[in-house]
Amino acid sequence: MTQTAVQLLSTAPCFTMKGRAVAMSPGEDGLIGIPFPEHSNELLSRLNAQRRTGLLCDLTLTSHGTRYPTHRSVMAAVSLYFRRLFGAEEGEDGGEGVGDSCSVCQLDCVSPDALAALLEFAYTATLTIRSSGMREVLKGAQLLGIQCVADACRDILGETGDDQTDPVKEAEPLPSRRKQDRCSVTRAVSPVRLVWRSPEDTPECGMLPAQGREGHPPPASHLGRFVNGGSHWSQEFTPIPHRPEDTPSEEEESGAQGLATPHLSQSQGDGAGGGAAAGSGRKRKSQTPQQCPVCQKIIHGAGKLPRHMRTHTGEKPFQCSACGVRFTRNDKLKIHMRKHTGERPYPCPSCPARFLHSYDLKNHLSLHSGDRPFECPLCHKAFAREDHLQRHRKGHSCLELRTHRRRRGMGPDPNGSPPSESFGLRPDHLSVAAAAQLLEGHGVPMQGVPLLTGARMPFPELLWRAVAGPVGQALDKAEGGSSPHGSASVTHRTWEEEDEEQEAAGEEEE
């Protein structure tokens, strides 16, 4: 990240640098918007460091005698209660709040552990709690008006708030497509409803007027059941939108771990309770899949969740002692250190070359052998690396083919082209590569299958037309992780086989 910033500074102005889009407004002379997406993470990280050392802390929260130094501005940013307490709510002038006079806030209504967890969340965007403490945290999040935490806790507990009165959810922006792809599970909402009162229903909660401030907040110890009203995360956070089709069919009541997973064929029942999963042909994983409370992604492998969480927090606790570059993972730092030590543990058996990574050696070996196992099914250019084939297919005329391919059930080719039945292709047929990829994804080995060559394809224009047509994101996604081994045998599969494979592939996709 730092590297990115340095490069940007050293080479600006540019419109894109390392994926960073540099916005330039042509209408405004010299006005350039240079985004620094890492800034928020770094800012939070530094604030957390300040909190831990007590630096610049202007607010102390206490719970049953335990003191938590913190920053007023951070608490106001994360908690609706403190925002109102300090008069920092939008549209307020801030002059009527408790303001600078409040340096210690007693929150005995929130357990120390829950308060610590909420503070940790405030400064790291990660909620780390034990299942047994979930309810206390939920209570604390409700009391303090930390909407997203309350939502997550309720979901995990199998409870739900009142969606109809939840402006946060309504305002949730959709995550990027890539994020959506990666976040394969949505927050599950159980039919059980938690008491989730409107402001009018909570007279004991005088600091939370729904419209305008009615005066000073009551002492913290008077906090009543908090009212849904915190919309402060709606723009900073991108939780997963509710997609009913992705909602797990069932949700286990085992707390934060062991939530139902969409990967039913592999890990269903591998919950925290250690339920037996029957019927899986694969070796059962011993590790418990865990669900990320932020993106809801199922993380396989014991101890892998903290590692995953750092992708959200941006925390990079592993720093190179030589150059200061930080990493989210220890193993990445270890590999990085090889650059300083000169260690290249992967020697080529055929030449003096040595490599940092095993996959570098693997790539290198393909140069010796001249092996280019990844061939474009359309233009037949071969590549030594799969990602290069993917890039190739996305980057040139193959992309045009892809993006004009018709989807299943979209009717005949507007150009009147025949459906290439001589190839066993249907008008909605997947491309050879896509079919191969789906087959491979379904466990059908494509290794060794002869690649589709011009000689094997007597009427390439038919295939061309057969695969021409509009294509949607679903198909793009299906082709996203490509398998390079396009095969003539694939094109000659029967429709019934194709149906079975596509259905199976669809299940695999899910």
Added chain:
DNA sequence: CTGGGGAAGGGGCCC
């Protein structure tokens, strides 16, 4: 557009 290097993230295996 391609080849190569490298980062990032996930999963499996093992201790």
Added chain:
DNA sequence: AGGGCCCCTTCCCCA
């Protein structure tokens, strides 16, 4: 169960 280590895939960047 947690963490280390390794492998793999995907993506990005640069020449």
